[in-house]
Amino acid sequence: MGRKVLATPRSFGTGSQGAADLLARRGFDLRLNPYGRILTKAEMIREIRDAEAVIVGVDPLDQEVLSQAERLKLISKYGVGTDNIDAAYAAQRGIRITTTVGANxxxxxxxxxxxxxxxxxxxxxxxxxxxxxxxxxxxxxxxxxxxxxxxxxxxxxxxxxxxxxxxxxxxxxxxxxxxxxxxxxxxxxxxxxxxxxxxxxxxxxxxxxxxxxxxxxxxxxxxxxxxxxxxxxxxxxxxxxxxxxxxxxxxxxxxxxxxxxxxxxxxxxxxxxxxxxxxxxGSHCAASTRHAVENMGMMAVRNVIQHLCGEEG
Structure with a gap:
């Protein structure tokens, strides 16, 4: 089994398999959102527990959640807004945060x-x-x-x-x-x-x-x-x-x-x-176009590869 990457955005990979394939080629085990909606804190704690990286939308990543993610090294934001992330606690833990500026x-x-x-x-x-x-x-x-x-x-x-x-x-x-x-x-x-x-x-x-x-x-x-x-x-x-x-x-x-x-x-x-x-x-869907979703997915995955493997995606 590869190194776990959790991806919570419901649109991740819906337009193309390119982002998922890129992770697979680097030996990562991609886990997608199993709930079809924004995760609750309890669900997030359960899903993120053994992940090295999380590709996240607006799901909760506060201190309570992050404290349970002992293996987490990277939060790859699928978008640019990071108000759902406790950035100060992440920095304290040495967890990097990246965004997909310009993708959508x-x-x-x-x-x-x-x-x-x-x-x-x-x-x-x-x-x-x-x-x-x-x-x-x-x-x-x-x-x-x-x-x-x-x-x-x-x-x-x-x-x-x-x-x-x-x-x-x-x-x-x-x-x-x-x-x-x-x-x-x-x-x-x-x-x-x-x-x-x-x-x-x-x-x-x-x-x-x-x-x-x-x-x-x-x-x-x-x-x-x-x-x-x-x-x-x-x-x-x-x-x-x-x-x-x-x-x-x-x-x-x-x-x-x-x-x-x-x-x-x-x-x-x-x-x-x-x-x-x-x-x-609207249902927080301004960025939900085929082109934007593919851009965000690829950029988020490349951020994972760059920071966990030390190489460009």
Missing amino acids: TEAVADYAFTLMLAAARRVIPIDRACRGGDWTKTLTVDVHGSTLGLIGLGHIGKAVARRAKGFDMKIMAYDHLRDEDFAVRHGITYVDTLQTLIEQADFVSLHLPLNEHTRHLIGPREFETMKETAVLINTARGGLIDETAMLEALKAGRIWGAGLDVFEREPPDLEDLHTLDNLVI
Whole structure:
């Protein structure tokens, strides 16, 4: 039996056997997620116990889990967000953490723009009405020529900005780390405060990590000062938004709509999510395209081979 590598993402290897074959050729024993969903802590402890590496999505890897993984040497993140990993404890144990930066950038940017269009133009309720025989015209809001506010201008934020230029959108960005050259080349205006962006943007799209400084970054005060025609988009992490405040704003019509692919708890247990026509929801699937899944799988596996075998994959 080879050295065990646990892969928990449900999409791992679904488009191609290339990543799995690469591990097999290096003598690794690949174990896939047997549950067909995000693992619980108890399940994760059981599955990771004898693994040397784990290729992980959003499954829990806190100190309690990692303390039971005595052979673990590498956490190969299938994506870029590491808020589900206790990085400090991993470092204390000498466990390396790698990510697949860039592997799913274009797929997530596509989905962010899809949510933007769907929420602005009420695509889902219009489709539902038409299927029921109701062909009433629905008045919606424009995307073309409107103002897009990007909170976070990293790889994915930049990819969304490039798409927005095709819609002649005015783009503003809020980010502590500024890429002035990119901003100048793409006509993006940096703002000094989050509140400025919130007040002026027609569309607010989140592209930043979840940590102690960004949790509930968008809360009651932000919803009170957004435009009534504003649309909020989140393909980053659910905890960035105070979901209770968001639902209140959507129900009261204080903002036009929202498109969310991520939630604080997945699946979410908020009943109003299923009844609001001004909300479009996804199952954390922005990166789930054939190309992105293959990219993430191959990059995650190459990280395993590089760090456990000392060679390129």
